[in-house]
Structures are given as structure tokens and as C-alpha cells.
Amino acid sequence: MKIPVLKSFKFRIMLLGIVAWLIPLAATFLAIGLFCSNLKREFHRSLAHLETQDGRRFQEQQYASLSRQIRQKALDAALEVTQHLQSHPHKTWEDLRRDQEFRSIAAQPIGVIGQTFLFDPKERRILIHEHSQLEGQEVGKILGLQNDDLQAHLSDFTGNNLYQLALDREGAAKSRYDAYLVPVPVKPPQGPDLMVAALPYPEEMDQITAPARTIFKTALNLSQSLLDTQLGQFHRYILIFLVILGGLGTISSLTLVRHLTRQLASLTKAAEAYNAGDLDYRLPQTGADELGRLAQTLDRMAVNLKENTVSKTEWENTFNVIPDQIMVLDTRQRILRLNRAAAAFFGLTAEEAIGRPCYELMHQTSVPSPSCIFRRVLERGEESQIECCMENHDRTFLVTLTPIRDLEGKIIGGVHVARDITTHKLMEKELAQTSHFLNQLIDSAPLAVGVVNREGVFTHVNPQAFKEYGYSSEEILNTHYARLYASEGERRQILEELRERGEVLHRQVHLRHKDGHLVPSRLSIRKLWGDNGELLGSVTLGSNISEEISLQQQLEKAQKQEAIATLAGGLAHNFNNLLTVILGLTSLMLGKTTPEDPLYTDLKNVENQALAGQEITKKLLTFCRPAINEIHPLDLNQLVQVTADMFAQTRKELNVTLDLAPDLPAVEGDRGQMQQVLMNLLINAWQAMPAGGEVRIRTWTWDLTDWQDPAWEVHPGPYVCLSVRDTGEGMDAETLSRLFEPFFTTKTSGQGSGLGLASAQRIIKNHRGAIQVSSQKGQGSTFTLFLPASPSPPQSCSPRKDNLVAGQGTVLVVDDEPLLRNVAARLLECLGYRVLTAPGGESAVQIFQENNGGIDLVLLDLIMPGINGLQTWEQLRAFNPEVRVLFCSGCGEEEKLPPGVDFLSKPYSLQILSEKVAAALSRGSGKENPPGE
Secondary structure (H helix, E strand, O other): OOOOHHHOHHHHHHHHHHHHHHHHHHHHHHHHHHOOOOOHHHHHHHHHHHHHHHHHHHHHHHHHHHHHHHHHHHHHHHHHHHHHHHHOOOOOHHHHHHOHHHHHHHOOEEOOOEEEEEEEOOOOEEEEOOOHHHOOOEHHHHHOOOHHHHHHHHHOOOOOOOEEEEEEEOOOOOEEEEEEEEEEOOOOOOOOOEEEEEEEOHHHHHHHHHHHHHHHHHHHHHHHHHHOHHHHHHHHHHHHHHHHHHHHHHHHHHHHHHHHHHHHHHHHHHHHHHHOOOOOOOOOOOOOOHHHHHHHHHHHHHHHHHHHHHHHHHHHHHHHHOOOEEEEEEOOOEEEEEOHHHHHHHOOOHHHHOOOEHHHHHHOOOOOOOOOOHHHHHHHOOOEEEEEEEOOOOEEEEEEEEEEEOOOOOEEEEEEEEEEOHHHHHHHHHHHHHHHHHHHHHHHOOOEEEEEEOOOEEEEEOHHHHHHHOOOHHHHOOOEHHHHEOOHHHHHHHHHHHHHHOEEEEEEEEEEOOOOOEEEEEEEEEEEEOOOOOEEEEEEEEEEOHHHHHHHHHHHHHHHHHHHHHHHHHHHHHHHHHHHHHHHHHHHHHHOOOOOOHHHHHHHHHHHHHHHHHHHHHHHHOOOOOOOOOEEEEOHHHHHHHHHHHHHHHOOOEEEEEEOOOOOOEEEEEHHHHHHHHHHHHHHHHHOOOOOEEEEEEEEEEEEOOOOOOOOOOOOEEEEEEEEEEOOOOOOHHHHHOOOOOOOOOOOOOOOOOOHHHHHHHHHHHOOOEEEEEEOOOOOEEEEEEEEEEOOOOOOOOOOOOOOOOOOOEEEEEOOOHHHHHHHHHHHHHOOOEEEEEOOHHHHHHHHHHHOOOOOEEEEEOOOOOOOHHHHHHHHHHHOOOOOEEEEEOOOHHHHOOOOOEEEEOOOOHHHHHHHHHHHHHOOOOOOOOOOO
């Protein structure tokens, strides 16, 4: 808004000045002019005197005042230069010369009367000047001195004192003025010595002193006129006029001062409020002049300053609380500004980091890294990102660099933002490792693992599933799971259970193999849920349990056999007790008859049948106790004849033929086990010919020199061979490869256990022999046994002579069966012994203690209710360590007895009883071989 001239502050000051000074001055000059002619001579003389003395003194005082101002400015400038150098100790001289702030300190105006500049006192050349074209010139030219003259002025300059130069001004207005030189005590790095010079402008000083000289000259003229005696008559009028004029000027001045003082006081108060931080203070509207405009400007400035201050504070707070490291860089990658996170990472304050290259702080290098993207951003003008790994800090950062442009669009720097992604990278690495581990875990799992989506389509299947069910990955993936189920009913049941319970655990189903056969499997299924509770699908764990089912069936067979063995043991025990009674009573009856008695032959037949029954119980006992090998030289031909005759009598539909080599060497073996092997081979031949056929058994000798089958460990030497050949249906190659596997059988359920050939293999290996099998489908089978020949002749069984061994002494018979106990007692009495009986272990111990050494032998049954035979024996030994005991049992329990004790197996005849009792009595006290120790 343009202010009217009449209302302007400048116009009013001018008007008041004219009113206050022009009228009195004009009147004074007019009065002086009237008397000028009469007082001319006195005027000139007085003027000359004042000009030569008081005028020059007044002028010198003014120059002295201005000189003090110049001197103070020189000192202030030198102090500011020194302080700047001290606050920037690392700046080189070249950086200082380009620093506008430093230049403004070194080259300052002294109002309008002069200027300071910086020069080198040694080289006497200007370093920094307001007018840059003067930089590098000699100082003497500026000061008006020759080099020699300047050198003479500076030659005695020492220390930090102020130096004053008195310079003369040449020309029409010849005058004298002073220049001041102040040394700078601080020297910049790699820079010259510095000195501040304050030089006045003579023309400006003359212009400042000119009005004063004019006023002084005028005052002299007035003074002379007033003092002149010739003006006396006018003195009163002039005095009154001057008083009136002075009064008017005073009144005008007071009015002006009052007006200006009131406005200036308001401005001063506002400035003090703003300086104190009260930006809400407002100036009253004083008018439309310059002061009013100034008040309005100050009000607007306060509003803008408040807005800018709040915005800057908020920006500073935001800038510093950001956790990412932020730096503002110039085009030379020097840090102009950085936030608190970046300063903390560098371990520096913001002031220490500003001005330094970013690569120096981040990478501890003197040049930028080849991978630095700053140059690329400057060239392309586009934002760029890169991952940077700082090995010295063991951190990884995501660096984003964004260019900064000025108003004209020119790139003047960049914003460098570094985000610490070390934890993120570690999490990515751990996630990748975990994913790899889980994939390996799933792929290496011994169970079939399958994952289906919500639609029931396979999305992942591990290699075990392909192995178990024969499919390839292309045949399973992206197909529906229902194709694997053999039964739609089973699939629906599992699906229904999965919907109700969310899982299916250990469900046995039948899945279909790729080749079509059914695979019994055990499945466990659970649903898979997303983070938001959404159903994703399900995961299935499956295992092929074909072998498990087979083993379970075999276990059931084994358990049945164990039950049969237990039953057989019980039957053998009871049967042996019965046979013992029969044999005992028969022996008693035979003792009362003669061979000529018609009943004698019948009684012998009863005895022989009872002894035959003993062989039956021995076979039953093989089911309930492990066989004890009794290795003897055997006549294999005799064993074959007995076994073949027994087998042929029970299998009338078979034709059994023998081809036995004469003078066959003996083999070292257990008769019972070898007979078991031969019987197993004959039974297998019979099962291979359900409609009848021929079985041919042959024996011969072989001198074995080379053996090719690694499944059997045989040594070279003479061997006895036995072959069993049938005309049955034969076997294929697969059956031959599994022939000796336990529980492997080609028979239907209930036809065989698959243990016969496995046990035959074990027995022949224990006898250091081998079995070879040859067979073809439809052409029968041949089993050949190879057994090492024995150098010893075969043992023959000589007929027993029935010579009873009589004896004497007291025998205690202990048995829980009354009839058996009674028969044993009667048999012993027939042999000449005194007999005591006890129904159990407790009563036996009591009877033994009552007789106190009067009992010579205890015939002790092993199996009894209450305390058994072994427990009874321990109690008897505790009472008398030398007690003689003959254990007796019908269950073949002799292997459970301590070594060295006597044992009598049931059933027994009178002949065997007499021999065993006599042997037990003749063995001694039992001290020689203490059982169990």
C-alpha cells in the first residue's frame, strides 16, 4: 500500500526540521547580511583566527571520533576472525576462503566511512576483500604506500598489539586520516599469517565532517556579528527573535520527540517480547505511516515466525525419532545434516559428523566404495536402493538414496536412508534353513506323507509314499486322494470321522497299489488351518503294515504253539506220573510171578507199553523246553530206516524207497535233532504230494573240495550225504529264494507254520553241515544234506540186563501224589530199603529234622504245591549240608537243577530206580561237588 507523501514519516520529519531550524537560520543570516559591510574586516580576522585554531581542533575531534570507530571495528573484526578459526580448527585456508560466512566476517563495512579486509603481513597481499578483484593485490597500493614504506611501518610490528597508520590524503582537499592493522593470533591449517586492516574512506569522512564545518563556520560568523559593538543596537531585537525562534523550535522538537518516542517504545516492547519468545504479542495499530507499516510487518513476522518455529520443531522431532539412519548429503557426499540414529551409529555428535564424507564414517575409507550408488543417483536422477553389508559392524542395511533438487530442478545432493535389516536377514536365513530342514524331514520320513488342499487334491507327497504304493509324482500330484482307496465305504467313514473330530488317528484301511493289489495301511489324518481360522486342507501319515500283519499272524501262531507247549508239559507231567504208577505196580506184580506164570507175559507187555509211552512224553516235552544236544557218532542208515518205517506206517498213500550206501561212515550229531530234520523233510514231501507219490531216500559219501554257496560255512573234507526226493509239484525260483525264512510257507492257513525248514537249517548249521535244494515247477524237489563224516564208529545200543541193585538204609519219599508215593515206597521196600513218606515239602523238612540224621536219602519230587522240590532241598541243606537227595520229575526239568545233583526221570522201572538210588547213595555226602556253588 502506497503511503501519501504528506502523511509519510519522512515528510513530517522534514517539515518539523524546516520549521524548527530554517526560519531562525534565515533570520540570522539576514541580520548578519545587513551588518556585513560594516563588520567585514572584523569578520575576516575573527574567522581566520577561529579557522586556524578552534576550527582545526573541532575538525580533529571529529576525525578522532571517527578514527576510534574504525579502530574498534578493526579489533572486533580481528576477534571474530580469531573465534571463527578456533571453532573450525580443521578447515583449511582454501575452505575458509570459499566460506561465505568467514568472508563476511573478514570483510565488514564500517558504516559508510570505511571497510575491513584481510591480508598477509609477510607477503603484503590482500587475501579477502569486499571487492574480490582487489584480492591478491599489494596492500601498499590500497593504503597509498610504497612497499618500502609499508615494510618500514611493519618492520617494528611484534606481538598481538594494534598498529595505527597515519596516512595523508593527497589532492585538492589535503587531509590526514588513520588506518588500523590488527594481527590474528590463530593461523589456519596450511594457511598464511593473517592481519585485519580497517581502512577509512576519506571522501566519506569529508562528507560527514562537511556539515559540521559549515555550521561551525556559520556559528563563527553569527558570534562575530553578535560580539561586534556595532550590532549592539540590534542585540535586543535579535535576542528576542532568537528566543522566540528557539521556543518554537523547542516546542516542535518536543512534539516530534514525543510522537516518535511513543511509537518507538511500542516497537521496542514488541521486540523485547519477541526476543523473550512471546510470539503471541501484537502491536497496536498506530497509523498508516512508516512506523505503522513497521508495526504491521512485525505482527506478520511474529505470526510467520510462530508457524515456522512450530513446523521446524515438529520436523526436528520427527527427523530425530525415526529409527532409520538419515543423512542429507551434498554432491560431494559430505554430510550436511543427520538424525540422532545416524549420529549414534557413528558414535559422534551431529556437529562432529557434519562436513565429513559419509563413506569415511560408514566404511572407514578415503574414497567412495565401488558399489556406492550415490554417483548413479546423481547421473540418473532417480531414487535407488541397495543392500549393504558392513563387516566392521557385522550389520546389514537396506540403503535408499533419493536425489535433492533446487527450485530449478538441478540436483544439489541426496537423502541417504539406511535401514538395519540384519534381524530380517537372519530371520530369512533361519526360515530358509527351517524350510529346508522340514522338507528334508518330510522327504526322509519313513512314513508316507501326503498333503491335500480343500478340494482333496494332492499338493505334496514325499518319496516314501511313491515307494510304498508304486506311483510316480506325476501320477499322484494334482489328483484326488480317492483314487488310492480300495473301499469307498472305508473312505466315507474316514471322511465322516475327520469332519466330526478334526482328526483320524491310527485307522487301518486298505489302499490300492499302482499294480492293483491291496496294501493294508495305517492312516493318521489331521486338518490344516490358516492363521485366520480358514481350512487349508489336511495332512496324512500312512504306513504299509503288511509285514506287521504278517508278524502279528505269526505271533498268534507262536502264541498258539506256546499254549500247546504249556499244555504238552502239563500232559507230560501227568502222563509220566500215571506211567510211573503203572510201571511200579507192574514191577511189583512181576516180582510175585515167575516166567512160567500165564500172567507174566501180559505184565511184561504192560511194562513195555509203559516204556513206549515214555518216548511219547519225551516228544511232547520238546514243545515246552529247549532241546539239549547229545552229540554222539550216529549210524545215519539206521536212523533213516527207523524214521522211514515209522513215517511209512502213517502215510499209506506214499511209496517210500531207500537207497542206502553200505559201510556208511558215522556222523557226529544229536539223534533226536537229526531225526527231527529227516521227519520235517518227509512231511514237506508228503504235503507236496496230496494225491500220493513216491519219496526216495538215498545216502552216500562225498569228498568235498570246492564249495560255492556262501550261505553255508563248510570246510573241505569227507562228508556223508542224505537226499530226500519227491515227485510233487515242485517250486519256482521265488519260493526257493525264501525257502528257509522263518514263518514263510506256501501252504494255506492251518496247513503249516513255516518253521520246519527254518529249524532244519538251524540244526544242520549247528552240526557244521549244509542243505542244498533243487526243484522245478511240476518236476518235484530234492533236498540234500551234507554232514561231516566222523572218524569214530557209531554207538550201538546194547540190551539192558535186568539185574536189580538191592540196598539198605532209610529213604524219605516226598511226592504230592498219594498213589505214586505209595508205589515208590513199595518198590524201595522190595529193594531192601526202609521207607518214610511225606506229601509235601513242609512235612518232609519236619520228618527229616525229627529223624536227625537217620535218613540216608531223600527221593524228592520237583513239582509240588506249596514249597517245590528245590526250595525243600535248600531247607534240608540248611539243616544238614551233607544230605543226599535224588530229584524226580516227569516234566524233564533236569536242566533247571544245579550241576552235580542226581536226577530220576519219570516214568521209571524198578531196574532204573534200583540203579539211581544205589548211585545216589554211593556218591557220598555231596560235599565233593556242592550244587549251585
